Amino acid sequence: MDLPRYHRLRGAYYRLEGRRCTGCGAVAFPPRPACRGCGGRELEVHALAPRGRVHSFTEMATAPRGFDPPHLMALVELEDGPIIAAQLTDIDPEDIAIGMEVEMVTRRIQEKGPHGYLVYGYKFRPPVPRGEAS
Amino acid sequence: MKTARAVGIGGYGAYVPRYRVPTATISAAWRPHGATKPAVAEKSVPGADEDVVTMAIEAGRTALGRIPELDPRTIGAVWVGSESKPYAVKPSATVVAEALGITPATVAADFEFACKAGSEAMQTAVAFVGSGMTEAALAIGMDTAQSRPGDALEYTAGCGGAAHLFVPADQALAVVEGSVSYVTDTPDFFRREGAAYPEHGSRFTGEPSYFEHTLAASRRLLAELGAQAGDFDHAVFHQPVPKFVVRASEELGFTAEQIRHGLVAPRMGNAYSGSSLLGLAAVLDQARPGERIFFCSYGSGAGSDAFAFHVTERIDERRQGARVADYLDRRREITDYGHYLRLRSKIRRD
Structure with a gap:
């Protein structure tokens, strides 16, 4: 992730903001300059739901450089429909199941070495279980 | 000290990472006969993808989520108090403010006063809202506390914190x-x-x-x-x-x-x-x-x-989302000192 690209995409990375076509209503994530449905160029900022379910997942045995193991990748089906690719966190690989509920959190995605910049972005994790009030 | 107009907390949120390292795991590495009188049984440890910025964002999201009628863009100040900022130079508060949808019309900075940085942010937030300069101010205290391997601090230096959103008293929960x-x-x-x-x-x-x-x-x-x-x-x-x-x-x-x-x-x-x-x-x-x-x-x-x-x-009516007890109950134990060192970046793969 180079720095200008990260900066440009911070709305998507921090707040799950995509684009919605004012013509045909199609939603794009990450944001695109034109609608893939109708070719329209009138697009508005559209925040996706920060909750969904695991549609599919895999564990990459060797994390790419700059990423930390275990590298857990999932397709997450968001509450409002779109399926996006994202890392899972705060979970052990053996506990992941297709269909499980997950929520968006902001985490470190990449570290450009000890002197470089940090990339923050969305990951998904199981919601914090809420116990009975004591 | 009192403000010109009454102020209170309108929303609050906490964060504690999932990982815990028991005192016994640390003493096993450094004290062959174990810690004689450990001050705490275990301490919280951040995940490999966590730092003060990510933890502050989660606590801030919970705080804002508890007062949904407040538009984040009306928050006029965001302060993050910490002694473990991810960057020596580059504010944590701007990342937090951006993630919470508060930017761009806001004051934002990081505070440092060892363990008092978070409450210093609270004092300043109270003053900003109390003077009428802004209608809401977010004060966060968050740390991933550092400790030298083998040092006495290593047994207790934990991670976590909370965000308190200050508003005029007529909208406050406290x-x-x-x-x-x-x-x-x-x-x-x-x-x-x-x-x-x-x-x-x-x-x-x-x-x-x-x-x-x-x-x-x-x-x-x-x-x-x-x-x-x-x-x-x-x-x-x-x-x-x-x-x-x-x-x-x-x-x-x-x-x-x-x-x-x-x-x-x-x-x-x-x-x-x-x-x-x-x-x-x-x-x-x-x-x-x-x-x-x-x-x-x-x-x-x-x-x-x-x-x-x-x-x-x-x-x-302001207790939606995870409570402190929920975070404390959500725990994954680290019983391997090497794993703990890696999570705390005391050993790195470069």
Whole structure:
């Protein structure tokens, strides 16, 4: 992730903001300059739901450089429909199941070495279980 | 100190990472006969993808989520108090403000005052809202506390914190009755620029630092309010180790019952700038309308901020999302010292 690209995409990375076509209503994530449905160029900022379910997942045995193991990748089906690719966190690989509920959190995605910049972005994790009030 | 207009907390949120390292895991690496009297049973450790920015964002999201009628763009100040900022130069607060949808028309900065940075942010947030400069100000105290491998600090230096969103009193779940600050130049604890780990200064920890400032600030606030320890339902203090809190509270006349809900260190260690703010969040999780809360932080260097709060009827409708107890109950134990070193970036793959 180079720095200008990260900066440009911070709305998507921090707040799950995509684009919605004012013509045909199609939603794009990450944001695109034109609608893939109708070719329209009138697009508005559209925040996706920060909750969904695991549609599919895999564990990459060797994390790419700059990423930390275990590298857990999932397709997450968001509450409002779109399926996006994202890392899972705060979970052990053996506990992941297709269909499980997950929520968006902001985490470190990449570290450009000890002197470089940090990339923050969305990951998904199981919601914090809420116990009975004591 | 009192503000021109009354101010209170409108929303609050906490964060504690999922990982815990038991004291026994650390002592197994350094003390062949084990720790004789461990101060805490275990401490919280951040995941490999966590730091003060990510933790502050989560606490801030919970705080804002508890007052959904407040448009984030009306928040005029975001301050993150920490002594473990991810960047030496580049504000954490701008990332937090951007993630929470508060940018661009806001004041934003990082505060540093050892473990008092978070409550310093609270004092300033109270002043900003209390003066009418802004309608809401977000004060966060959050730390991933550093400790040298093998050092006594390694047994208690934990991670976590909380966010408190200050608003005019008529929208608050807990109204500020008053506050004081008490600071001196005391060399009990420091970390130089570029140093990875902090140092304790001679034997300044304890009597001339924590107790002197905590007791003095607390007594001043009680005197200003014309109140006594017994007038409060809850009391929260900075928590380097639980026994410091017990002694300070006893000297001030608070009972074990009054400090019970706010004492989180036994289950997660010392969250530094986050410690007292997290204790306050744990009390707000339990407090009932009409109750009074006493709060006093401590930060090395040194100083204390004391606040008194009065809980309002709004508290019952502002508890959505994860509570402090939920974060403390969500725990994954790290029993391997090497794994702990990796999570704390004390060993790295480069």
